[in-house]
Amino acid sequence: MPTTRTDRLDIRSSDDVVKVRQQTRTMAVEAGLSLVDQTKIITAASELARNTLDYGGGGEICLEVIHDGSRRGLRLTFEDRGPGIADLAQAMRDGFTTGSGLGLGLGGAKRLSNEFSIESKLGIGTKVTIARWKA
């Protein structure tokens, strides 16, 4: 799938989570997403960036404005080299958390995206990819 712009940011602190939100917003506008769709993907990005920081011990995000024929969208990939997730089905469930949050991050991010995929290996790390297409 062709990409017109790619950006990478480190996620090492809660200030970086704010930067992820800002950069997601800039590129969501570039991808032509509506205001509601922008808000959804920025919120999803905020949840996933915080997961990368809190559970993955930090990592990075790759932001891509993507094209598929005449469709445009934004794809975000979050990667960490943290402990990995032992039970993905459990981690996806609303209300489940191993930390102190509400346990809405993964499930919520999935609901706010058009595409969602997650790969995780114990001791290796976790990679979450989401995409939102222009409606």
Next chain:
Amino acid sequence: MDRIPILKLGHALLVTIQVDMHDRLATALEEDLTSKIVAVGAKGVLIDISALEIVDSFMGRMLDNIAAVSRILDAETVVVGMRPAVAITLVELGLSLSGVKTALNVERGMALIQSRLEEFNADDED
């Protein structure tokens, strides 16, 4: 560290969130508000979030916590000015903010707090 200013208006506290909050700032606001409610004997807290482009689960939980703590301290929290896109997103995220009173704008939120203050004053005169 940065702090979000808290204004005192009679028996109410007014907070206008104008920056994209990082998590520590949100946590600091929760703590500052709690001590200020007690210090000034506030009966109402008005939080204006009209400048916020998103509310994620962390910020949502902060608003819920502030509302719960202020209720225990006999103050009512009203969150005002939520953008329509933020409301749609919050519900889809799975947060309904059921413990938080909301109003469309500062004026209506203030009216809610004012009516509570009047009740409180009327009780005082009895």
